Amino acid sequence: MGSTCLMVLLGAIALSSFLFTADPKGTIGVSSIQVFPGNARRYANKNQDFTFVNFNLTADLAPLFNWNTKQLFLYVSAEYENKQGVRNEVVIWDRIVRRKEDAQLNIAGRNKYVFRDLSASFKDAPPAHYSLKYNVMPYVGVLTYGEAARTTDAVPFPERQDLS
Amino acid sequence: MGDILQKYLEGKIDFEGQKLVEQISRNALIAATVVSFVAGFASQSLRVLFGVFALFVIVLCAAVIPPWPAYRRHPVKWLPAKNPKDQ
Numbered sequence: 001m002g003s004t005c006l007m008v009l010l011g012a013i014a015l016s017s018f019l020f021t022a023d024p025k026g027t028i029g030v031s032s033i034q035v036f037p038g039n040a041r042r043y044a045n046k047n048q049d050f051t052f053v054n055f056n057l058t059a060d061l062a063p064l065f066n067w068n069t070k071q072l073f074l075y076v077s078a079e080y081e082n083k084q085g086v087r088n089e090v091v092i093w094d095r096i097v098r099r100k101e102d103a104q105l106n107i108a109g110r111n112k113y114v115f116r117d118l119s120a121s122f123k124d125a126p127p128a129h130y131s132l133k134y135n136v137m138p139y140v141g142v143l144t145y146g147e148a149a150r151t152t153d154a155v156p157f158p159e160r161q162d163l164s
Numbered sequence: 165m166g167d168i169l170q171k172y173l174e175g176k177i178d179f180e181g182q183k184l185v186e187q188i189s190r191n192a193l194i195a196a197t198v199v200s201f202v203a204g205f206a207s208q209s210l211r212v213l214f215g216v217f218a219l220f221v222i223v224l225c226a227a228v229i230p231p232w233p234a235y236r237r238h239p240v241k242w243l244p245a246k247n248p249k250d251q
Contacts, residue, residue: 001189001190001193002193002221005193005194005196005197005217006217008197009197009200009201009213009217012201013201013204013210013213016205066208067204067205067208067209067210068210139210
């Protein structure tokens with residue numbers, strides 16, 4: 001009986017998350033983007049392009065914190081179609097926000113993770129959109145996804161620069 | 165000494181008492197569920213929710229686990245022992 005009551009409580013908590021429908025929006029902009037050739041450490045004689053993205057991020061994600069929010073997982077992903085017409089989504093940055101006080105974002109960041117293409121080159125790759133997405137991780141219940149910001153115009157990949 | 169301890173620790177309650185205990189615990193747990201959810205939701209805090217629920221459970225344990233006299237008010241009346249010589 002006691003455990004049934006606990007299960008009912010947990011279920012009610014999980015369901016209560018659906019009452020909170022905050023959908024905060026922020027802005028994301030790419031301040032600089034460069035492509036350099038490099039050497040992938042894993043394949044010693046394979047040269048490929050690496051893209052370096054600097055971006056500005058503003059968003060107030062505090063509304064996503066309710067009584068059942070444990071933490072937020074934020075990530076910036078680059079979305080583009082490569083030469084073969086395959087839709088790519090590459091996570092270039094992420095952050096975990098554990099406290100509501102830390103949910104005001106005003107970040108000038110750069111890609112935290114290596115941004116490279118499977119075809120080893122960004123030549124002819126169409127312009128990419130950059131978006132800030134989040135996961136709301138609850139104490140009890142389902143993980144929910146959302147998008148908080150997106151570049152208004154797609155950002156083209158520049159020509160590869162040669163390292164002098 | 166052993167007899168005295170046994171007298172106090174033995175939790176014999178009668179059948180009416182068992183029925184009563186079951187009713188009390190069921191109703192109290194349902195009430196605890198509702199009250200703790202409302203309290204937790206109102207204060208937007210899972211800590212409050214589980215705190216209130218735990219409080220209910222502790223009080224319920226105190227009310228229901230010891231063999232209080234209220235649960236021993238209807239002792240079973242046994243038939244008188246038959247004397248085997250009478251048969």
